[in-house]
Ligand SMILES: Cc1cc2nc3c(=O)[nH]c(=O)nc-3n(C[C@H](O)[C@H](O)[C@H](O)COP(=O)(O)O)c2cc1C
Ligand code: SF4
Ligand code: SF4
Ligand code: SF4
């Protein structure tokens with residue numbers, strides 16, 4: 023990178039691309055050419071910086087200046103002011119919400135201060151479409167060393183000692199998994215990368231593949247060498263076109279440079295990687311279902327044992343790991359297991375990537391050491407709750423996880439603590455909720471997801487979850503009883519115990535954890551027929567407070583069914599029998615004259 | 620399967636056959652074949668599934684079983700401007716349901732349906748990975764971020780010439 027004076031890094035992740043980061047790239051190219059600056063300044067489109075909330079992001083190196091919400095029309099000013107005159111463009115800098123000061127260097131942003139980037143080390147720094155940039159950052163060094171040392175068992179030993187556990191949900195020790203696969207005999211073993219990422223609201227794996235695809239390729243080749251396999255498969259969601267495109271480019275480059283294919287780096291070891299596409303079924307993230315799907319079948323899970331390490335793809339020993347798990351491996355081998363195991367808690371080593379989303383100020387992709395507390399994540403990195411509202415809950419682990427509350431804010435998060443709190447690590451989705459969210463409705467939302475995604479193979483999951491969902495619907499509609507609450511608990515526990523695969527075994531978690539933590543809210547729905555958060559439509563009633571209404575007519579003009587009456591400058595009122603409870607009037611009234619009862 | 624019978628043109632049948640052949644008419648490649656055919660044909664009606672089953676030498680029932688299992692595959696044609704509202708968790712907690720309701724009301728169709736003129740179809744999907752922009756709506760390939768129910772009219776109007 024040395025020959026350029028400045029590097030302009032533009033985020034090319036899905037989020038920022040959706041807000042025209044492509045156009046910004048083009049605009050910079052045009053301006054640099056006009057000003058004949060192409061020789062001195064390089065424009066690079068990188069993977070996600072993580073700070074999606076304020077995208078599109080443009081970063082100027084080596085100054086480390088971090089511009090947010092950049093528009094194509096800002097490019098000229100950035101070049102003229104920053105690049106030519108050396109003054110940063112203040113209005114585009116991130117403003118610290120507390121001090122109201124502009125932050126010049128991204129290292130001082132609250133969002134980055136507590137983060138430690140291991141799996142995401144290259145995301146937002148290198149151009150994912152250029153293998154040379156990966157190489158310049160120790161890329162393929164671990165692979166070269168492994169092939170030179172010719173000791174597959176030593177690789178597995180290192181991973182075992184590092185304490186790395188699977189990042190796809192289960193948290194199984196990776197070294198141990200590789201050891202099983204290495205010991206099992208087969209004609210053609212397989213290495214599979216699970217990039218299905220079905221948890222809605224999570225985008226860790228996608229960002230890694232978009233921002234640093236080579237690290238996953240490198241780790242898969244190492245995986246192949248360690249367990250004696252020559253064939254790798256990446257199972258990726260078809261909904262991730264950008265990740266697929268970057269992965270394909272990276273595979274071609276790796277092949278061309280001799281890190282893939284026959285006789286890798288002259289070692290005599292052969293390894294190839296193929297891509298398989300998912301087709302929108304959450305259960306296909308489960309490893310046995312994933313394998314059936316890769317074989318061209320319906321993605322239904324099967325009972326374990328046999329584990330994939332014994333009999334997986336085409337009946338052969340198969341090692342399945344998650345994208346983020348893989349992204350950790352080259353660094354562990356380069357920096358040593360001692361380094362890795364010095365990060366984190368006793369039983370959970372290293373870092374974890376989370377997709378922080380929902381009602382938090384800084385939505386984005388973050389990576390923190392295991393053992394960081396929810397408070398640090400939500401209030402320091404996440405910058406607190408949006409619009410000054412009250413924190414209510416956070417869901418970790420997606421549809422398989424549970425809701426954690428105020429009382430869990432100071433628990434250091436790792437696999438075991440989350441499990442003990444009634445949730446789970448899952449793949450890393452983290453959805454923050456505030457006082458306006460109804461926990462019964464949230465539980466219903468997750469159950470609706472489960473019902474849709476259950477493969478239907480076993481009845482506790484297929485029928486049981488449907489029943490849970492129906493009961494929740496009944497409660498939200500104001501027809502619930504106390505018996506229904508008992509029923510939710512009993513049925514939930516039966517489903518957990520009796521289901522065949524991980525989907526059913528965890529699906530009642532959102533219900534059980536919200537009942538445990540928000541009992542009063544359930545009771546309010548059932549006994550008082552009230553939704554305290556004002557979400558459940560059938561329990562809502564919009565009313566205009568006569569004292570507060572100034573008769574501005576805004577509500578009446580915005581009501582889609584014209585059910586608000588009143589003359590200009592006169593108190594308005596709502597015809598309750600016609601109101602469809604859309605909330606438009608409530609959102610529009612500037613005088614807080616409309617209340618939800 | 621579907622109510623309206625359609626008749627495939629010879630070129631279309633040839634194209635489907637060519638796609639199957641590109642995957643060596645291998646039964647194990649069924650999902651890849653379906654992806655390719657759907658990209659080419661837009662959807663996977665029964666008649667198309669029959670051709671695929673014949674080429675890969677497998678039962679139509681098995682092809683049908685796979686098509687209906689995966690939500691990415693559709694047996695109904697989409698509108699010229701397919702509208703998808705993200706109903707992933709991040710979008711849901713930021714009000715995606717209201718946006719979806721407004722689309723339903725405005726276009727007078729349900730999720731999974733198309734307008735009678737075939738112009739718009741409405742679907743919900745799970746997380747396009749732009750959660751920072753929640754709630755997110757896609758029209759074709761174009762992504763709209765931070766959509767509120769009031770924006771719905773404007774978005775639809777962009778496609779009404
Ligand atoms: C319903 C269900 C969905 C899953 N979805 C995913 C997923 O999207 N991505 C993933 O890596 N693992 C997922 N898993 C976990 C996989 O079964 C498997 O444990 C994992 O890919 C192993 O990799 P790891 O050890 O590196 O975590 C899911 C499990 C279940 C039960
Ligand atoms: S638990 Fe649910 S998803 Fe898993 S096999 Fe049974 S029905 Fe299918
Ligand atoms: S918008 Fe508020 S103040 Fe204006 S008429 Fe309606 S209720 Fe009254
Ligand atoms: S909630 Fe909607 S339908 Fe009811 S009065 Fe307000 S704007 Fe009209």
Ligand code: FES
Pocket residue numbers: 222223224705706707708709710711745746747748749750751753754755
């Ligand atoms: S939940 Fe809608 S984009 Fe992620």
